[in-house]
Structure formats: structure tokens, C-alpha cells
Amino acid sequence: MTRRCLCPGSFDPVTNGHVDIVERAAELYDEVIVAVLHNPAKRGAFALAERLELLAEATAHLDNVAIEEFSGQLLVDVCKQVRAQAIVKGLRSGTDFAYELPMARMNRHLTGVETVFLPGDPRFEHVSSSLVKEVAGLGGDVSALVPAPVWERLRRFGA
Ligand code: PNS
Numbered sequence: 045m046t047r048r049c050l051c052p053g054s055f056d057p058v059t060n061g062h063v064d065i066v067e068r069a070a071e072l073y074d075e076v077i078v079a080v081l082h083n084p085a086k087r088g089a090f091a092l093a094e095r096l097e098l099l100a101e102a103t104a105h106l107d108n109v110a111i112e113e114f115s116g117q118l119l120v121d122v123c124k125q126v127r128a129q130a131i132v133k134g135l136r137s138g139t140d141f142a143y144e145l146p147m148a149r150m151n152r153h154l155t156g157v158e159t160v161f162l163p164g165d166p167r168f169e170h171v172s173s174s175l176v177k178e179v180a181g182l183g184g185d186v187s188a189l190v191p192a193p194v195w196e197r198l199r200r201f202g203a
Pocket of ligand 1: 052053054055081117118119120146147148150151
């Protein structure tokens, strides 16, 4: 049986913290689906097409990783659709754990799908999509915290 997991998120935009989790998931599973979940009624800072493109560039070195987009669906239904046995998420802190635990329990309640938590690398403990956008938008240097194409985009256009 192919061991397949789902790494879900908004990825608005992808950060080095996300890439670290996807790389580690790709070591643990045969296949990783990075699921970009979006709300068509809500425009993110980065357009959906751009988020997908930046993620594809950031994971191009991983041959068992695919990027897919979904909207208006429960995560558990996405898991069924792509036949993923587990959801993989990174935890930066206890705050992340407190936020993620009820969702993991709810998802397991709904279909039995398991959530696997990976401890975030301390190098990226302070890194989130919203913080890198805010800092870069005000002229700060976050080049070490995001993939090069994301930094190029943030540097040129702000967020
Ligand atoms: O990157 P984010 O914004 O933290 O990702 C959150 C996301 C998209 C993974 C989460 O909001 C989600 O799972 N949305 C899908 C809708 C759903 O299944 N909601 C019930 C969760 S118990």
C-alpha cells in the first residue's frame, strides 16, 4: 500500500518552516500531497496561482511531493479524495498545539483520519506567513526565512 500523507494550509506565502515540514514528511511517506486550501470569496495577499507556483518551486527538489488546490471542502473529504491516510502538521509551540489539537480530534472523529505532528525546527519557531508579510511590507529583511522566489516577490512588491 502506498503511504500517502496530506500537508494542508493556506501557504500565503510558503515559508522555510513549511518547506522543512514537507521535506520531513517526504522522508516518512511514499507520497506527500501539499493541499492549498482556499476560500474563493476571500482573496489572500498572494493570488492562488502564485501560491501554487511558489510552492511548486520550493518543493521542486522533492520527487514524491505534489501540489494540489482545494476549496469549499472539509479537510477529511480532501484526505478521502486523494487517499491520504494521515494529515501531517508542524508545531512551532504550545500555542500551535492548543490550536491544532481540537482540529486533529475533530478530524479523527469525522472519518478516523490521523494527524501526525512534527516538532517544528527551532530555526523557524518565529516564522509565519503573516509575520513575514508584515515585516517585509515595512522594509524588513526576511530573506533567510522564505524560499528565494518568495523573498524576491516580497522585496519587489511588498505584501
Ligand atoms: O495555513 P492555515 O491557514 O493555518 O491552514 C488551516 C487549514 C486550511 C489547514 C484549516 O483551516 C482547515 O483544515 N480547513 C479546511 C476546512 C475544515 O476541514 N475545517 C474543519 C477543521 S476540524
